[in-house]
Amino acid sequence: MLTAIGKFSKSFFIKLLVGIIILPFIFWGMGDVFRGGNQNVIASVGSEKINTQEFVSYMRKLNLNEQQIKNLPNTDLVEKILSEFIGKKVMALEIEKLGISINDNALRNIIKNDKIFFKDEKFSRIEYEKFLLKSGVSAPIFEANIIEQEKRRQFLSSLSGGIVIPEVLINQEFRKENQIKSIKYIDLNVYHSKNKPSETDKKELYEKNKNIFVTKFKNLRFAEITPQKISGNKEYDERFFKQLDIIENNVLDGQSFDETAQGDNLEIINIKKINANKEDENKNKITNLSNDLFKKIYNLNSVNKPEVININNKYYIAEISKIEDEARTFDDPDVQKALNAQLNFKNKIESNTSILKDISMGALDKTKFDEFASKNKLDIKNYTLKSLKQNEIFSESIIRRIFLTKDGEIDLITNNTLTKSFLIYVINTKHKDLKKGSNEYEQYEAKARLNLINRIYQSHDNNLNEKYEVELNQRTIERVKNSF
Secondary structure, three states: OOOOOHHHOOOHHHHOOOOOOOOOOOOOOOOOOOOOOOOOEEEEEOOEEEEHHHHHHHHHOOOOOHHHHHHHHHOOHHHHHHHHHHHHHHHHHHHHHHOOOOOHHHHHHHHHOOHHHEEOOEEOHHHHHHHHHHHOOOHHHHHHHHHHHHHHHHHHHHHHOOOOOOHHHHHHHHHHHOEEEEEEEEEHHHHHHOOOOOHHHHHHHHHHOHHHOEEEEEEEEEEEEOHHHHOOOOOOOHHHHHHHHHHHHHHHOOOOHHHHHHHOOOOOEEEEEEOOOOEOOOOOEOOOOOHHHHHHHHOOOOEOOOEEEEEOOEEEEEEEEEEEEEEOOOOOHHHHHHHHHHHHHHHHHHHHHHHHHHHHOOOOOHHHHHHHHHHOOOOOEEEEEOOOOOOOOOOHHHHHHHHOOOOOOEEEEEOOOOOOEEEEEEEEEEEOOOOOOOHHHHHHHHHHHHHHHHHHHHHHHHHHHHHOOEEEOHHHHHHHHOOO
16 A cells, blocks of 8 residues: 555554644644635545545644745655545544444543643633633534544554563563673774864865854844733633734734734833844843743744744744844854864764674674774773663663673664764673562563554554555645645
């Protein structure tokens, strides 16, 4: 089935497992793209057709930002969204065939047991209604989403229910994390630090990337929307949120920042020429603006397009009024830092790749390990690992990799950012015992169960790929891309 999707998605079903217990909320989206009941088919799943209007309606709910919409014709974002949409369709078909349904009593219990809606440790109808008002969704839409999520949860549970985990799998999971391992290691950071970037290389990199060595300064302005200003009360009550909805709708309809602020007599605060580090052009730190509020305003996407934002349950109207880019010179300390970091990273990748090539070809044995250290004047240190949390030298992720290395093997192990690199030689390994019935046994049984369930999901996904034939209408996809 996924042949039709091609490179955009090799497994739509597995993607749906991520975030399945999160309740999705629908916000405002893009304007109507197709009007007049256009029923063009953009894809088909078996005998079921997916019309363009249905798919565009789904895209609207994703609230794509301006840059994403602008780049739609030049990216594969539409294909990725369509792949996800098809995955949800397939799951819905499977749920329907299994006869999974959620009645009113079950829905009521789900909502009443959600602590989001608790007050004084019990369900509060008022808290529920306040939540709906703040989220901007109606009760029918919100409850329909709960039903869909619960159906999916029950569907996935049905695939993995009643599994008995073999003891050998539990012990395998335990041994991955519980070893006593004697090793020799070389800290390659010392080796990499000897390879300093040259001035020539730095200048060449600077000239090629002058356009990115700029400081972006923005003029910000904002005003807090308080109950006293818009509803005459001190409380964030229903009257306040209704008036807030009116303000928000006016802004979405094109009302300017000044018109909005003046209409409700809001106090405007202006901040000129501030960069992403919350500094002005003289590198003075702005102190009269909270970090959370600053980041939210600074990261707005467009100039002179105000937005209503919520920070820590306080509401503001804010906008970027001007953006200026100032070029940074080669001698700027921050530019030098960036150039050195980029070239050091490049050198680390090249050096590590060369060492890994020798390891894969069998050219780096214990003798060569010692010779490498001697030639480059590097220390070989002995160390014994006893747990994942033994982090005075190695991080947990690196220890996990070392635990996978067999006795007598050499490996180069790094962290994700290449700030830590080690050449490891494993001398010997001893395994700890896992006592059946202990808390540890239950912990690793749960881990083994999760891994087995993931394999079951993968197997079911493969079956779905064979069961449902998917066809995409590429011409219609292109038309959707170019219609925003």
